[in-house]
Amino acid sequence: MRRERRRRKKKWKMIGLTFLFFLLFLAVAALIAFKMFTVEKVVVTGSERYSDEAVEDWLLNDEYSWNSLYVYFKYKFEEPGELPFVESMNLTLKSPHILEVEVQEKILLGRVYIETLGQNAYFDKEGIVVEMSSEVVENVPKINGLDVEQIVLNEKLPIKGKSVLKNLLSLTQILKKYELAPNSIKYGEEGNYTLKFGKISVALGQAQNFNAKILRLSYIMPKLEGEKGVLHLESWTENTTDITFEKTK
16 A cells, blocks of 8 residues: 555656656747747848838738747748738748748739729739739839729729730730830720830730730830830731831920
8 A cells, every 4th residue: 555655656756747847848948939039130032012121021010020930930820911912922931030031922914093993903814803002013004995894803804895805915915925014005996906115106906916016026115215106016917027117206
């Protein structure tokens, strides 16, 4: 009986010591996390619209954000607050003092200005409205001349005309491919398209040979720097040289 009591006492003593060592381990781990994991640098990649400082302020947005380990695990379990024109972000803990954030921005092909709201509806390659903002984003052309019904965020542009949206998306994607960013794209009478680059207008004509015309345009535009007028590509094909530039005052 006495031996059984000693055995139980020894068992509870071992459990107590184990628990004590466990608490000590947690305390040491917490101290290390508190002292060692401090944010000294945030490395930002993939962000063209926002400065590194703006992205850093976006992420380090509460009183505990001085701790790099806290910030890392925080965004493992929750999404960051909305930042316009940002699709997603991926956060990596490079060292106890360095966080790296890779920003994936929304791909914007054009914008439709909604006068009644004072807002721009930005759309992607599928014609989906991915952002509504009063901000004018550089190198995203304004689309004029469309017959557009009520625009809804995260839905396709409700453009009247069976092939108008399809042709518009084709044109904007080709322009992006050849790194040409007009100030505006006008959809006019009889389905004619006109691009505006500063003081130069480019008459493309109807939705035919877009790829060949824009490729040709990418060679011509640098030669027209400082000029003012209209470049006519309406009837140009790869088998003709029917390109004229009509200067204006």
